[in-house]
Amino acid sequence: MAQLILNHLTKDFGGGRPAVSDVSLTVREGGFLALLGPSGCGKTTVLRMIAGFEQPTDGTIDYGERRLSDASRALPPEKRNMAMVFQSYALWPHMTVAGNVGYPLKVRGISGESWRSRVGEALALVKLTDYAERRPAALSGGQRQRVALARCLVTSPDVVLLDEPLANLDQHLRKSMEETFRIFHERSGATMVYVTHDQSEAMALATDVAVMSEGRLVQLAPPAEIYARPEGAVVGGLIGRGSILRLPVADHAPRALAWPMLCEAIGSADDGPRRDVLVRPEHVRQDADGIALEVKACVYEGERFALTLALPDGQPLKAYGDTAIPVGQKADFKIASGWRL
Secondary structure, three states: OOOEEEEEEEEOOOOOOOOEEEEEEEEOOOOEEEEEOOOOOOHHHHHHHHHOOOOOOEEEEEEOOEEEEOOOOEOOHHHOOEEEEOOOOOOOOOOOHHHHHHHHHHHOOOOHHHHHHHHHHHHHHOOOHHHOOOOHHHOOHHHHHHHHHHHHHOOOOOEEEEEOOOOOOOHHHHHHHHHHHHHHHHHHOOEEEEEEOOHHHHHHHOOEEEEEEOOEEEEEEOHHHHHHOOOHHHHHHHOOOOEEEEEOOOOOOOOEEEHHHHHHHHOOOOOOOOEEEEEOHHHEEEEEEEEEEEEEEEEEOOOOEEEEEEOOOOOEEEEEEOOOOOOOOEEEEEEOEEEEO
């Protein structure tokens, strides 16, 4: 089975901190990896090196037994059997939908019935069969993105690279396209590498999430593990809607902290070293045996209320509630669990 392997990958454009520094990871065949992080963290540069648009300053990129890039040489993009979906869709405005989808086949010298059959299969997968003769200008943003996906599928690529593909779509279309991406991944069997700054997209789509910060890989794990056991404040703050509290917790304390220890830490007057503790809002609940916390904000979200509470020392704590609590009022809350970062 062919895996995409990045080994100590570095890209330095000069003038300061490298854009990418010593990134090593393996994308299993048929996997869906999300490269997640804020703008400027290096995720798009990694994608461009995988595609062959940038050459590493150091390190290597391999696909199975084949060396794609290192500091001395790089296989051209057209020889990597990869396809890329851009944020801007990159469609030819003068071509029909079918012409855009079939263009990569035309470049490879495929025509006639084979061309029509493969284009038809690709359009059927993204539910655009009835739009084959339209021009891109007559399509919605979501439809154009599906054309770009079909263009990827038509060449049966080993790897599909996606650079913030949903950034230009509204919230409703983003959710619809997430489902399209899931189906595309399942049916194509291609390895997919997906760049995004939106943690909800990464968690919903990927089999593995690689979180990047300042050019470095800070954690690589399946979405559930990233959410439950983040490594450090960068990942904890980026994933989910949790609160990072500074509490007096001993070094030898377990990473997973239960209510008795959290209650003791919150009520402690200890001025010694404090450590970051991540608390998810779903782990905070009203309980008569809890501690009194003041409600600083209460926002109705449809199925629940999003609360902002204040600890005795003033630190904000996010929580969910079934009923509204007036701002300024105190109520008793328990924190079921927290994670020491």
